[in-house]
Amino acid sequence: MKENTFKIEGMTCSSCAGHVEKATRKLEGVIEANVNLATEKLVVKFDEKKLSAKDIISTVENAGYKATAQEKVDTEKSENLREKEIKELWNRFIISLIFTGPLLIISMGHMVGYSLPSFISLEDSPRTFALVQLLLTTPVMLVGYKFFKVGVRTLLKGSPNMDSLIAIGTSAAYAYGIFAVIKIFQGYPRYAHDLYFESAATILLLITLGKYLESVSKGKTSEAIKKLMGLAPKTARVEVDGKEKVIPLEDVKAGDIVIVKPGDKIPVDGIVIEGSTAIDESMLTGESIPVEKTIDSEVIGASINKNGTIKYRATKVGKDTALAQIIKLVEDAQGSKAPIAKLADIISGYFVPVVIGLAIVSGLGWYFVTKDVEFALTIFISVLVIACPCALGLATPTAIMIGTGKGAEYGVLIKSGEALESAHKVQTVIFDKTGTITEGKPKVTDILVEGMITEEELLTIAASAEKGSEHPLGEAIVKEAEDRKIELKKLDKFVAIPGHGIEVIIDGKDIFLGNKKLMDRNSINLLDLEEKSNVLATEGKTPMFISINNKIAGIIAVADTVKENSKKAIEILHKMGVEVAMITGDNKKTAQAIATQVGIDRVFAEVLPKDKAAEVKRLQEEGRKVAMVGDGINDAPALAQSDVGIAIGSGTDVAIESADIVLMKSDLMDVPTAIKLSRETIKNIKQNLFWAFGYNVLGIPVAMGVLFLFGGPLLSPMIAGGAMSISSVSVITNALRLKGFKPNK
Structure with missing residues (x-):
């Protein structure tokens, strides 16, 4: 199986995205195809034995759009094209405004008490009145040619989109206006009251403004990637x-x-x-x-x-x-879909044809009831223009883009939209102990002396004895001596005693260093150090006894110390209502000591590496959504088994590959940050979908004249056009609020 990403040009709404997906999914060999409208990318998983990238590009082009393989996309050129598109939309808006402003004064000035000069007034010069409006509207129609070019093309291909709705609505208004002008010149001045030019021009003006604001906002959603790319x-x-x-x-x-x-x-x-x-x-x-x-x-x-x-x-x-890998991870995440987006995708796929049907039915229905062509046309155009699926298509991807980008900014790499969505449901977080909650490197924590010997002398003897040892606990003692800049002594004898410790001779003194069993074996009286060693053991520390010439000299305790932020991170997770568990291969006593120290709820101790995934599964069988946090190769199966796998960035490549989220700072404080970011993003998506669905559910019946039936107002096509533009911009603006996200402190 191969996965390719393609840049798609020519999409204007979620219907376009749906058509591209539908066309590519029909191809034999395609396993999965997903389009992200916000990033304008198509990700296809396919069997390369049955299909090639060229076939996919050709299929997309047959559907009416342009596709370019991701590796052939020049990022700088792509950015320049976006800037050019924004500038072009602004120019189109200004030109439309220049002509639409006077058009509105001429066509509607008399309604607000403004009297026109007699040579273009409705009563005195109906022909000039109509002709000037036609001349002012035509440049606006021409400058908005892209709506018609794309709209008609997709309509003819049987896959109408937002541009099709705009093209049909404004063309109907413009065509009826031309018909009225002809009638006026044929001697029927009453048709001067039936001109629809201002509706066509104003709809195009407002939608062009909406498209401009949308493009600017979409540019802001991808700022995280731009920042990362600008680092090198x-x-x-x-x-x-x-x-x-x-x-x-x-x-x-x-x-x-x-x-x-x-x-x-x-x-x-x-x-x-x-x-x-x-x-x-x-x-x-x-x-x-x-x-x-x-x-x-x-x-x-x-x-x-x-x-x-x-x-x-x-x-x-x-x-x-590393930077290129991070950019790819963020890009893949921004281009991926969250399961929550599926409902919007299904609705968008049927939306435009249904709207065209509703517009025709409501227009004809009102015509048969009123016998008024102008009234029926108003209804027809209003329904077409207000019902735009843009807001639906942008609701999810814009929030995901900003959410994953914000995560990257704080060193939390979220690999997919699915991972971002899953994290908000997490009820239990399982932490691996060694290297995750703890540093993973043993350190000297206590030095207790007996008799006349000093701490430094005891450490000098112990470190000199362990210099030749490769045991992790011995290495911790040697490192402590190095950190204190202690000069080590030469050994005259070194004997390793498996399972017990070592025996050495330094400066003619016979020294034993090891566990209690070593001391018992050599009949060395531990005095009150035995009780102290038990206390150290309950704190999760490993005590090592040192004797000199068969007399106890002291204890050096070594422990895998807890990371600075472990306790704080667990406290925050508890405040968020998340249960915290710990999994380790260590004995129960040591595990419980660490758990008590940081406030863990559940402890899974003496778990073999191969059984970690089974413990995760057991929790899932309790009906809990589980996140696993780990850093080693032995954590990879558990990371894959969990609902959300979170890898520590300093961990192994295998662990990072198996995870859904990677914490670049290796700081456990980023675990609650990831969950909080997921919760905020999903909340934002739900708000966006609510407004997008709500807008259409309320807007379409109003445009169809339902309120008018009960004595309410009739929706003007111009207001419908403005409302449609506002809906898309409001969804993106709401998503941009995620830029203010702050991690848990």
């Missing part, structure tokens, strides 16, 4: 034959030696081979503190070098860099 530098300084050379970013190859000076942006990903510095990675991780880099440290493209000159070997370039 345009050039790189590389070393060629011992000399520095500045080359375009796209020419950098894996293996090139890149030189970065203070203040420069890192061009591509790589590994430092010379120098040291601090690098600001906040644009990618959201972490404001610069990260120290020395030889063998990894550097990320688009981060900023703060204070030292470094040389590094490029490892990932082009589309393989």
Whole structure:
């Protein structure tokens, strides 16, 4: 199976998106096809043995639209085209306004007490009155030719869209106006009262303004991608034959030696081979503190070098860099559909043909009742113009675009619209312990001494003894000594005692370092340290005993320390009404100690890596929506099994690949942020759909004259046109409110 993304040109509403989907889904070999109106993209999953990208492009073109394969889309050119489209719409609006303004004064001035000069007044010069209106309306019709071009083409192909409604409505008004002008010139001046030119021109004017505002707003929804794309530098300084050379970013190859000076942006990903510095990675991780880099440290493209000159070997370039991967993740998410969008899609697919039918039926119905062509035409045009499915089509994708973009801004990468929607239903969050709630790296937490020995002396002996050991607990003791800049002593003897600890000789002293079993085996009296060691164990710490010449000298306790924000993140989840569980392979005592420390509700201890997914499934069988948060390879099955898999960004590639959401900062505070963002986005989508559906449910009957039947007002086609434009703009404006989203603190 292959997945391709295509840029689609020529779509104007959700009906267009539906027609493109329908056409591509009919192709043999297509597994799934989804169009996102806001991003103007088509994502197709297909069997490449039965189908090619060319076949898909050809099918889209036969449906009346233009398709371009995503990899062939020039982003800069695409952005320029958007800017050009916005400018063109503004120019069309200004030209339409120049002609529509005088037209409204001439056609409707007398209704508000404005008296026209006699040579163009309705009573004195009906011919001039009509002819001037025709001359003023024609340029507005011509400048809005795209509505007619697209509308008629899609109508003839049997897949009418919003432009078809506008084209039929305004053409009917314009054509009837020409008919009235002919009648006036034939000696029937009463037809001067039946002119519909101002309706046609005003509808086009208002819809063009609506389209302009929509295009500007849609541009704002994709700002997150623009910001990410703008992070990468345009050039790189590389070393060629011992000399520095500045080359375009796209020419950098894996293996090139890149030189970065203070203040420069890192061009591509790589590994430092010379120098040291601090690098600001906040644009990618959201972490404001610069990260120290020395030889063998990894550097990320688009981060900023703060204070030292470094040389590094490029490892990932082009589309393989971390930045490119993030941009792709965000683009894929913005182009994807949330399940909540399906209802709107189904309705949009039938919407336009139904509206045309309703317009014809209501127009003819009123004509037979009133025998008044003008009245019937008013109803016909109003129904066509007010019933635009744009707002329906934009309700979901615009909110998803802004929601996923906002997430990326805070270092929360949401991979799809489905993940964004699923997260708001989460009732239980399961955290893996090691490396997720805890740092994953044991640290010395307590040093207790017995007798005349000092803490530093005890640590010196223990670290010197463990220097040759590869045990993680021993490594933690050695690191503590290094951090305190303690000079280690030379060993005269080293014996590893499996399951117990080690025996060494330092400066002629016989030293045992290990667990209680080692001390018991050598008949060493622990004195009151035994009780203290039990207290340390209940706190989730591992006590290691040190004896010198068969006398107890002290305890060094080592523990995998809790991450700084773990407790706070869990508190916020509780406030949000979310249950929190922890899963670990550790023994129950250690697991319970960590759980108590951070406020965990449920603990799954002594769980083998292969059984983690089964524990997630067990919770789901209780009827709960479960999110799993993990970082290791052994978390991947559980991440895939959960309703929402959340991977820590510092975790393994396998975990990140299996997850629906990736936390770039590796900060658990971003778990409640992801859930809150999902809740806010879904709330926004529901508001948008409510207004979009509500607008049509209320607007269409009013346009059909239902209120008029009961003595109420009749909807003018001009007001219908304005209302239609406002509906689309209001939906996008509501979605833009998500830009004010702030994470939980």
